[in-house]
Amino acid sequence: MSWVTIIWSMTASACLTLAAIHLLVWCQRRAVWADLLFALAATGTAGLAFCELAMMRAETPGQFATALRWFHLPGWVIIVAVVAFVRLFLEAGRPWLAWSVCALRTVALFLNFTVGDNLNFRSVEGLRSIRLFGESVSIAEGVPNPCMLVAQFGMVLIVIFTVDAAITVWRRGNRRLALTVGGGIVFVALVGLSQGVLRFWGVVHAPITASLSFTVLVVAMGYELSRETLRAARLSEELRDSEARLTLAAEAAGFGVWMWTVDTNTVWGSERWLRLFGFAPDANVSFEQAIQRIHPDDRERVKSAIRLAMETRAGYGVDYRVVLPDRSVRWIAALGRLYAAAGGKPARMLGAAVDITERKQAEQDLLQQRNELAHLSRVTTVSALSGSLAHELNQPLGIILSNAQAAQELLQQDPPVLTDVREILADIVAADRRAAEIIQRLRALLKRDETSRQPLSLNEILDVVLRLVRVDLIDRGITSVCDLAPDLPPITGDRVQLQQLALNLILNAADAMAVNAPGTRRLHITTSRQPNAVRATVRDEGPGLPADSEVLFQPFFTTKPHGLGMGLAICRTIVAAHQGRLWAEPHPAQGAIFHFELPVAEEGAGRERGARDAREEAPAYGQ
C-alpha cells in the first residue's frame, strides 16, 4: 500500500470517527448544536479526503473532472458547518457576514455543477503525473474556470468573518478559544486561498490537499468541544456533590427535601421526605399521590397556596397535616420556591418539609393554657366589677319597675288615666332590651370559647368596655376623658380578647390612681390612626412606672397586694396574637401611658389569603 493511500484514508477515517462520536453525543443532548455541526464538518473533511484520493488516482481527465466536481459538495458542507459553529459555539461573528459567506459558497456550488467541468476547470484537457511521497499521482491540466473567483472571494469573506468573530471572543476574555478555532479557520482559508490562486495561475503543480488542512481545523474544533464536554461533566459532578451535601444537611436538620417537576407532574423526594409522607424509600410519587396524603381538611388550603405561589412567583409556606397509611396524623411545615423555565413558565418547585407535630402539640397546649388563664383573669376582673355590673343591671330593672308601678297606679284610678300608659309600655320594652344587652355583653365576656377573628372597630371595643366600668370608675372617683379618632379603619381580631385587653388596661390605670387625691384621678383614653395600624392609648395620672417598664409585662410581676400579676402579661399575649404591639412609657408630667397598636384589617380579610397569611392562620382553619 502506498503512503498517499494510507495518509488520506487515515485522515478520512479519523474524521469519520470523530464525526460519529459527536453525532452520538448530539443524539444524547439535542440542544447542543455544536456537536452536530462538528460532526458535519468532520464528515465533510472525510468527504474531501476521499475526493482528493480519487483525483490523485484518476486515470482519465473525465474521472478527474468528476472527482473535482464532487469535491465541492463536502467543501460546501464544511464551510456552512464551520460558519454555523462560529455563530453557535463561539457566539460571535456578524450574522450578515455569516449569511454572505454561506450564500457565496452556495452560488459557487451551483456554478460548480452548471458551468464547465467543475468550479476549477472549464474543461480538463489532460492529466499529468507528478511525484508525491515517492509515488506518482495525477494532477489536471486544462482551461481554468473564471467562476472559481466566486469561491476565492468567499474564502476572503470567511477570513474577515472569522477574524471579526475571533476578536470578539478575544475581547470577551476567552483568548485560547479565539486562537484555536479562529486561528484554525483563518489558517485553512488562507491555505486554500493561496493554493487555489497559485494553481489557477499555474505557478505550482500540486495535487489538491485541502483535507489535510481541514483536518487541522477539525482537530482544533474537536479539542474545544471536548474541553466543553469535560467542563459540563465536571459541573454536573460538582452539582451532584453539592446536591448530596444539601440533602445531607437537610437530613441532618430533620428536613425532607422535595422537588415537583410541573411538566411530568412527578415529585422527587429525599429519603426523609418520603418517610414523612409515608412513602416507600424508592417510591415514584406523583403530585396527586402526594396531595392525597394531606389531611382532607387541609388539602384545599395547600392547593390554593401552591396555586398562589405559581401565580405570584412568591415563596410558598404552609403548615398542614398528613395522614400516614397507618392513619396516624403528623403536622408538617413546608416551604417552597418556584423555578421557572426559560419561557417564564413554572417548571419546578423546590422545597423542604419538616415534622412539627411536637411543636404544634406544644402550641395547642399553650393556647389552651392561655385561654384558660385568660378566662380565669376575665372571671376575676368581672367579679371585681360585680358591684358596678349590678348597678348597670339594676338601672334598667329600676326603670322597668317604676314605670310598671306608675302604670298600675294610673290604671287603678277612677277613671283610669290611659294617656301615658302607651308611652310607659314603650319605655319598659326599651329598658328590658337594655338589660338583655348588658347580660349579653357580660356573657360574651365570660364565655370560654375558642378565638374567632372578625373585622372590629377599636372605638367600639373601648366604648363597650367603658360602659362596663363606668360605675366602677365613678365609685373610685375617676373621671374618664375620651378622645376617639373618628373614621378609624377596622382591625381584625377576637372581640372578647380585645375587650379584655382594654378592660385590663383601664382597670390598671384606675388602680394606679387609687393613691391620688380625689379630683386628680383622671383617665385619658385616646385612639389614633397610624401607618397601617390603629393605636389606643390609656393614660393615668398615678405615680408612674418602674424604671424598666418591660418588667411590667412579665408574668407574676405585680405591685398590688392581691394582684395575680398576670394582667399585663395576658395583655401582651393578646396583642401579640393580633400581630400588634403593646408598650408602656412614663408621662412627662405625671402617670403612666400604655399604648397598643393593631394592624389595620387587610382588604377582603377573612377570605382566601396569601401563602404567608395562610401559614400564620393555620390553626384557625378547619374549624
Added chain:
Amino acid sequence: MANDPPPGTVFLLDDEPEMVKALTRLLRANQFEVRGFTSVRAFLEACQPQELACLVLDVAMPELDGLELQQRLTHRGMAIPIIFLTGHGDIPMSVRAIKAGATDFLTKPVDGAELLRAVRAALQTAHTRHEARAGIAALAARLATLTPREREVMEHVVAGRLNKQIAADLGTGEQNIKLHRAHLMQKMAVASLADLVRAAERLGVGRSGER
C-alpha cells in the same frame, strides 16, 4: 291612694333621663309634685332656699358624691331631706350617704311602695323642719323688739338667777328688774319662766353668757 301626699316638691336627681322619667311618672301618679333633673347644676339652679321639698338622689352620679352635694346645699342654706338611691348597697356607701344627711337609703330597683313611704316621710321631715324654722323666725322677731336692758335681764333670768341677784349685778333696784321682766315676758309672748327658757334655747340666747 287613700291618703293625700303631704305638701312639698319632690326633686329627682339621676343622670339617666329614663330613670328620672320613670320615677316622675310613679310619683305623679301618686299625686306628688315632682321636678326631675339629670344634672346637679340644673338642680341647684332650680332649687330655692326655704323651699318645702325633699330630694331623691342617685348616688352614682358622675359629677359628685352625696357628701359634696350635701355640703353645697348647706352652704346655700338648704337643709332638705335626701333619699339616696343606689345600685348596690354596700356598707361604706351607706355610711357615706348617712353622713351626707340621708334620711333614707334605698337600693335599686326600688319598690314603688317603699319609695312612696320614704318620700312621704322625707316631706314630713321637711315640713317639720319648715315649721320649726318658721317658729324660730317668729321668736327671733320678738326678740328683736326687746330693749338692750330687757335683753340683758332676759339673759340673766334664763341663766336661772334671782331678781335680787340680777339687780345687784346690774346695779339697780329689784323693782326695776321685776318691771323689765314683766315687759320682756309680754314681748316674748311667754306665760311662764319655763316657756321663756325654751324660747331662749331655740334662739341660742344666754349660752354665750355662760362661756
